[in-house]
Amino acid sequence: MEELNKKTVPILPWMRIPIDVSLYEDCPLETLPCLDPSSILLVPEFDISISVLVEFLIRLKVALQNMGISSLFPVQVAVWQETVGPSSCERDVCINSPTGSGKTLAYALPIVQMLSKRAVRCLRALVVLPTRDLALQVKEVFAAVAPAVGLSVGLAVGQSSIDDEIAELIKRPKLEAGICYDSEDISQELQSAVDILVATPGRLMDHINTTKGFTLEHLCYLVVDETDRLLREAYQAWLPTVLQLTHTNHESHFPCVNTFLPSTFGSLKTIRRCGVERGFKDKPYPRLVKMVLSATLTQDPSKLAQLNLYHPLFLTTGQSRYKLPEKLESYKLICESKLKPLYLVALLQNLGGEKCIVFTSSVESTHRLCTLLNFFDDLKIKIKEYSGLQRQSVRSKTLKAFREGEIQVLVSSDAITRGMDVEGVRNVINYDMPPYIKTYIHRAGRTARAGQTGRCFTLLRKVEGNQVVRLTAGNPSPRTQPVGCVMLHWFTTLRPSSAHQWDEKRFKKLLKKADNNSCPVHPLPSNLIESHRPVYLFALEKLKETVESEASWKRKIGFKYSRMGKGKGINGLKK
Numbered sequence: 001m002e003e004l005n006k007k008t009v010p011i012l013p014w015m016r017i018p019i020d021v022s023l024y025e026d027c028p029l030e031t032l033p034c035l036d037p038s039s040i041l042l043v044p045e046f047d048i049s050i051s052v053l054v055e056f057l058i059r060l061k062v063a064l065q066n067m068g069i070s071s072l073f074p075v076q077v078a079v080w081q082e083t084v085g086p087s088s089c090e091r092d093v094c095i096n097s098p099t100g101s102g103k104t105l106a107y108a109l110p111i112v113q114m115l116s117k118r119a120v121r122c123l124r125a126l127v128v129l130p131t132r133d134l135a136l137q138v139k140e141v142f143a144a145v146a147p148a149v150g151l152s153v154g155l156a157v158g159q160s161s162i163d164d165e166i167a168e169l170i171k172r173p174k175l176e177a178g179i180c181y182d183s184e185d186i187s188q189e190l191q192s193a194v195d196i197l198v199a200t201p202g203r204l205m206d207h208i209n210t211t212k213g214f215t216l217e218h219l220c221y222l223v224v225d226e227t228d229r230l231l232r233e234a235y236q237a238w239l240p241t242v243l244q245l246t247h248t249n250h251e252s253h254f255p256c257v258n259t260f261l262p263s264t265f266g267s268l269k270t271i272r273r274c275g276v277e278r279g280f281k282d283k284p285y286p287r288l289v290k291m292v293l294s295a296t297l298t299q300d301p302s303k304l305a306q307l308n309l310y311h312p313l314f315l316t317t318g319q320s321r322y323k324l325p326e327k328l329e330s331y332k333l334i335c336e337s338k339l340k341p342l343y344l345v346a347l348l349q350n351l352g353g354e355k356c357i358v359f360t361s362s363v364e365s366t367h368r369l370c371t372l373l374n375f376f377d378d379l380k381i382k383i384k385e386y387s388g389l390q391r392q393s394v395r396s397k398t399l400k401a402f403r404e405g406e407i408q409v410l411v412s413s414d415a416i417t418r419g420m421d422v423e424g425v426r427n428v429i430n431y432d433m434p435p436y437i438k439t440y441i442h443r444a445g446r447t448a449r450a451g452q453t454g455r456c457f458t459l460l461r462k463v464e465g466n467q468v469v470r471l472t473a474g475n476p477s478p479r480t481q482p483v484g485c486v487m488l489h490w491f492t493t494l495r496p497s498s499a500h501q502w503d504e505k506r507f508k509k510l511l512k513k514a515d516n517n518s519c520p521v522h523p524l525p526s527n528l529i530e531s532h533r534p535v536y537l538f539a540l541e542k543l544k545e546t547v548e549s550e551a552s553w554k555r556k557i558g559f560k561y562s563r564m565g566k567g568k569g570i571n572g573l574k575k
């Protein structure tokens, strides 16, 4: 169902009549409707004085300019027009827009603008993202614009202890000396310290279940970013829980919801109060507006049904379902399976130390490949791994160094790089061919962002038929085979089903699902490849020693490598 041909008509009727974002153009901030202070006189429904609002709009524009933004991108203009203004947000919004097209600001700016009219502080916007690094990235965007209009942004991702996080999110009443309040009474007085919360599902559920004073009853906006990824993972039923807690009627649309809600949930269950109490004049029940986004938004009705969307408005770019960034150039390199690392080294040298992300198919091969590459001292490129097997603190440190340019090459598996926005990434290399077009889109989308140019290289294995049969039939154990064979086993996943089909053929089929699918061969000078061969052989020997010593160390400390390696990393992320 997911890998539909690009010409397939969506099943859901509202997806068949989209708003085409490609018909919009960049819009300078000066001419953006409703960001111009004079335009607010046309919209007389505020809880704060007009003069304060005018001041806010001026400050919001300055905040955007301080971010280096002088005009809005097409998707941002389209979402702005559909969400801000007199007919604001009567419908939920689904956005399918290419990687790097500016989806974060597309929802952050309207939310901040709309909430600038609020009179009292309470949690009104919740943004959910699948990973901590992504949540941090999105929080930075909100933090750059929200304070300009007096809004406060919080983060719930488990980066700090739960107590520290609660202290940031909940404002406690000042206790008078000598008076000891009952904790139950205090909960009546507690108030949100933030207007906007950016969260990962796990930590969000912790606060819903246990944090006194944490409530979603005032929520006006729910953003589900990287929707297709979040819908794949149930994460303690976070979505039905949030929808139940924000539902305005006494009748639940989710009759089954109570069956999985934790027992502590009962005391926190709230019926959303009327709008006047929440600081919205003349609107009895400001509806919860949902915004869902992805570069590869699912069209699967059963998956989208989980969101319980209200008259959804579908914004997409162009006719094709899968769209690559306009200035992305795709190239392929075809080589023998056992020479892939050698080609990669030559390619990295060819790219001359430009910022680059190398994608592999698993956390294990990420680790091995990165270890191997670091034996090539001549490369003079700082290379680090970034994978779900690492602790969050290690990952964050690596990402920071990559952002700051101390590291030039990041070797990574898929799970944690979706949505990652690192300035100056000029190249993406698919060391292992992506299995799906969606994977290709999200990997390639780490470059050619925000209208910049970028290149995506894919290494394809030229496997001889008899070689495949020999290897797959024998299934050689890395322990008993000579180094060359061991490496071949480690660096290539030869599946019997693919024995008859070269990567090239499968890759061509995969790319056909995207609009701009031309992918010429990237030539590498053979002398460049050959010049690394002696070090390659040495590096393979060193890698073997390293892997063996790591394995014995893990055995010693009782590390259950096989359990971690099969399907999930230590943080529960799929490989």
Ligand SMILES: Nc1ncnc2c1ncn2[C@@H]1O[C@H](COP(=O)(O)OP(=O)(O)OP(=O)(O)O)[C@@H](O)[C@H]1O
Residues within 6 Å of the ligand: 068, 069, 070, 071, 072, 073, 076, 097, 098, 099, 100, 101, 102, 103, 104, 105, 294, 295, 418, 419, 420, 421, 445, 449, 450
């Ligand atoms: N109007 C703008 N002018 C200039 N730069 C912008 C503008 N809007 C966004 N950007 C920049 O574009 C980059 C990509 O934005 P963003 O991360 O929101 O893309 P995205 O569509 O969410 O991508 P992905 O699908 O990969 O998550 C960011 O570096 C952001 O700062």
